[in-house]
Amino acid sequence: MLWAQVNSCPEKFKAYNAAGQEVTQFCVGQPIRFKSCLPNTQPDKEYYDFDKSNNVSFSTDTTKIFTYNRAGTYTITQLINTGQIFQNERTFVVVDTPPPVFTVTACAQNQVRVTIIDSNYNNFLVDFGDGTKQNLIRGASISHQYSPGTALKVVVIGSYTGATCTRQAETTVQPLPAPAAPVLESIRITTPGTAGTLALSIKNLQPEYFYILERVVGSSTTLIDTLKNPANTTLNYTIKDINTANPACFRLRTTDRCGSNLNVTLANICSQPLTATPGNNQVVLSWPFYREGGNLENYKVYRNGTLLQTLPANITTYTDTDVVCGTNYCYQLTAALKSNFSSVSIESCALVTTTNAPQAGFLSSTFTPNNQVELNFKPAGNNLPKTITYQKSQNNSPFTNLATSDKTTLTDANSSTNNGQLCYQAFFEDNCGKASAASNTTCPVLIQSTLNHDGTLNLNWTDYLGFAGPVQYFLEQVDTNGSVLSSSPVTGNTFSQKMNTTNQRQYFRIKATGVNPTEISFSNTVLVQLESKFALPTAFSPNGDGLNDRFEVKGQIYGNFRLQILNRWGQIIFESTNQQQGWDGKIKGQDAPVGVYVYSLTATDGTGKNITQTGTLTLVK
Structure with a gap:
């Protein structure tokens, strides 16, 4: 009978919390009472050592309640006298009770997602504060939607299997702002080829949300990337390994950390290829229809960075005839979409060729102030001369080559006007190696x-x-x-x-x-x-009768005039540098004596020729 009783209590003794509940794990700071589970045990015959690691010793105290202050594994030893003395052992784990660790993520539409990341407790009770509770285990997650206007407060209670102690933690999160539609503002082909690249310009992003970028092919989609919590409201995103020869369409869906389907999806935006094909003095541009035609307003064609033409949405080709042979032109097509969105092609370039000879140009001529002929050549239309050959004829002689130049202006340094009228003509070779016919003949006035x-x-x-x-x-x-x-x-x-x-x-x-x-x-x-012509009188009579009262030079002398009057002793008695100022027959204000005097005239005519003349004059009364 005694054997049966012993085997019904194989542990020999058990542990109980303050409420009398049996526990197999203890919590730090929790009073634990140990008690024999054998029948008819006398309490005064029952002793315990609460930690074998520091040597087993039994005091005369029969205390059976102990509180552990440190987490760990402990071996408890029982010493009991039931008529026979027995020593029994049991090992228990003492656990700490820190606040449970979890995350709460705010999602759209007043949702939260709770994820348990705690590594201590075995069991967790999530209380959302609105009457909803849910048990979770380690690593588990749960989503919950609050009613509008409700505080997003979450309480998590952690507990251990086999222990009755618990610990709770709480947190409150702010609800997310309402999701706004993102903006795919533009798409641009940046690198052409079968493994080319596209550049997306995205705006109106919210850092609280995720954005799913997908490629759209017909009714199916392929995930490109998930843009998680963008740091900025704008983003430039590069899509790689795309065959840019074909249109490729993309869309952006808005979601959150809870994976909510928010039905906030931007209209598709598609890449726009362009092909430039050179022709005979023309370039033919072609492109496929924009895939999302309902969003297209028009096409804009740019040449070398300058707007060339704006075309209706139903046009897919354009021929540029305003070109010059041998010139390389680069074109870019912009599909102008609604709301100022755009899809821009890569630059497509073409070198213009021709099989036709260019039209003859126009030549004009003029003499310069230094009597050299200046020629000005103007090609016909848009022709761009590579070289211009100028030819010359004088006095109806055959034309001969004067010079070959890449300039449209030429000066004939040997423009002699002594051998008859000068005439000129010119022809040119364009950048495609085609020669024009001779221009008009031009002859300046002689x-x-x-x-x-x-x-x-x-x-x-x-x-x-x-x-x-x-x-x-x-x-x-x-x-x-x-x-x-x-x-x-x-x-x-x-x-x-x-x-x-x-x-x-x-x-x-x-x-x-x-x-x-x-x-x-x-x-x-x-x-x-003109020749300088002048005359001087041989005599004059300064008597005031108004006739021949001054000795002066008559005629035209053009510069450096100097007239001197000398007496018989060679003294200068009068000097003038003004042809209009002659000698009035006075010496220092007094009448000069009647007699013969000498004059000396020096001057320079308009050609620079010096004039020198001397002679005598007679002063009479």
Whole structure:
């Protein structure tokens, strides 16, 4: 009978908390009462050692309640006298009771997600504070949705299996703001090819949310990336390994840490390929329709960074004929979408070629102020000359090559006007190696002058050749710097006039004008040079009768004038540097004696020639 009783209590003794509940794990700070589970045990015959690790010893005290202050594994030893003395052992684990560790994540629509990350407790009770409670185990998660306006407060109570002690922790989180629709502002092809790249510009992001970027093919989608809690409201995102020759469409879905389906999805945005194909003096652009046509407003075609054309949404090709052979043009297409969104192609470039010879250009000619012919060549249309060959003819001789240049302006340094009229023409080779026909022939006006002995000037000139319409002529007199002193319209090819002797050196030219205000050509400039002519009297009578009262130089002298009067002893009694100021017959205010005097005249004419003349004069009364 005694054997049966012993085997019904194999532990020999048990542990109880303050409420009398049996426990197999203890908590730090929790009073534990140990008691034999054998029947008919006398308490005064029962002794305990509460920690075998510091040597077993039994005091005469029969205390059976002990509180552990440190977590760990303890071996408890019982000494009992039931008629026979027995020593029994049991091992118990004492656990600490720190606050349970968990995370609470705020999600959209007043949701929270609680995740247990604690490594101490075995069991957890989650209390959401609104009457909802849920038991969890380590590592488990649970989501809960609060009613609007309810505080998002979560209490978690941790407990151990076999122990009755618990510990709780609580936290309150702020609800998330309402989700806003993200903005896929633009998509741009940045690297072409079968493994090319696209650049997405994304705006209106919220750091509290996740964004799922997906590629859309028909009705199916493929995950590209999940953008978690973006740090900024804007993001530039690169998509790699895309065949940019074909349109690729993408969308962005909004979710949160709870994986909520928020039904906040942006309209798809698609890449826009572009192909540029060179043709005969043209470039043909083509592209596929924008995949999401309902969002398309128009297409914008750019050439070398400048807007070339805006096209309706139903157009998928454009031919650029405003091109120059041998020139490389780069094009970019922008699909202008609603709300100022855009899809931009990669630059597609084409080198223009041709099988046609370029049209002949237009050549004009004019004399410069230093009497050299300046030629100005203008290619027809958009032709861009690679080299221009200028040719020259004089006095109706055959044209011969004058120079080959890449400049549209050329000066003929050997523009002699003594061998007849000068005429010119030009042709060019474009960047495709095609040669044009010869341009028009242009001949600047050639003017010649004759000065007669009577002082009459005769001018004659040739017609200007080169303007498309009628030509009007003007006779211009200019100064040494080419500034116009006078201008008069003339007809015919000759002009005569009496010379004005104010200036010894006078310059004349013909100005030819066409219908177009820019059509202006000048002839060579001719110099008409007058001789210095003057006379001095041999006698004068300074008697105040108004006749021959002064000794002065008559005629035209043009510069550096100096007149001196000397007496018979060679003394200078009068000197003047002004031709209009002659000798009045006085010496220091007194009448000079009647008699013979010597004069000396020096001067310079307009050509720089020195004039020197001496002689005698007689002063009479």
